[in-house]
Amino acid sequence: MNYNVNEQGYYGEFGGAYVPEILQKNVKELRENYLKIMQSPDFIAEIDQLLHDYAGRPTPLYFAKRLSEEVGAKVYLKREDLCHTGAHKINNALGQILLARRMGKTRIVAETGAGQHGVATATVCALMNMECVVYMGETDVNRQFLNVQRMKMLGAKVVPVISGNKTLKDATNEAIRDWCCNPQNTFYIIGSVVGPHPYPDIVAKFQSVISEEIKKQLKEKEGRENPDYLIACVGGGSNAAGTFYHYLQNEEVKLYEAEAAGLGIDTDMTAATIHLGKEGVLHGSRTLIMQTPDGQIVEPYSISAGLDYPGIGPMHANLARMGRAKVFAITDKQAMDAALRLTRLEGIIPAIESSHALAILAEAKFKPSDVIVVTVSGRGDKDMNTYSKYFEGQF
């Protein structure tokens, strides 16, 4: 079984490049150049050095002893929370800005929801001295004050988007519109494994460094490259794609992913796209989408700002459809409990997104001999307001 993208840009029935006429030239230019550039020795040398010296890679694979005792299996944490800017997003932002430069682009646009991808993009634009415009829904601009300030300090222009629900979906529409209007000099840095082909493949490849490192590190620690389980959270699905990438074809390694159930999949306050979504086209890709019977996008809800996207990367729609990945819908409460458990057992405050992945440890059954790797996609600093409010009075 091939779980990777095919020549036409599809993962099974999902993916493709459904873009308007005006964008077809941009997408074609990218499609015809990305593999050649990303495989060239000087590109590989430059990205490897930046990942090492700037982003702080390799990130540790940490054996969580006390957590393992509680779970009753061997639990390792892949520490993407220790990356520069606090999450895995920098891996992809660094890769795409090098790609943009090799394609002769001078101006960067990006969309952001919670602001993490906006911060990663603004960071690499400062580093590379590129003009940076970040589209962000006005609702998110008001909710994510700290990240807005970070982007501005880094020199990015943050454009509040006032269309639709004024959140991530609307910001993405605006970023695409900008890219349409400025095809000559502008590169659109997408933050997850979503969008028209080849973006899902580009982002998955830049994040695949996560599983490349897991293989080496697990070999050193356990004497084998393969864990029994890999666990990650999915918003669009980039940290999960990176965690799974080099194991996709290896069916002995079970893939578990956590999507955000919000208040529960039987309520309308949820972001469980794989459980509840129907097929459709969103942001250039055929995938599962939370929508009404007549095709209106349903606004997703999760306590985690990074998981409330109404679509899902086509790779993950296919992994779920084929039964290759098992998808858990994790509620706000399950995630917050898992966050506090990790914090108290290991002294690590995870991002709320990552807490959804950690919650699977309490939901699934494991044997004492099982080796599990959970990717901690980011750190909890950005979420301290939400944590403090949620746990008010408990500590």
Ligand SMILES: *Cc1c(COP(=O)(O)O)cnc(C)c1O
């Ligand atoms: C953005 C983000 C996510 C969700 O994005 P994916 O593309 O699904 O990885 C998860 N965790 C953190 C810390 C994030 O910043």
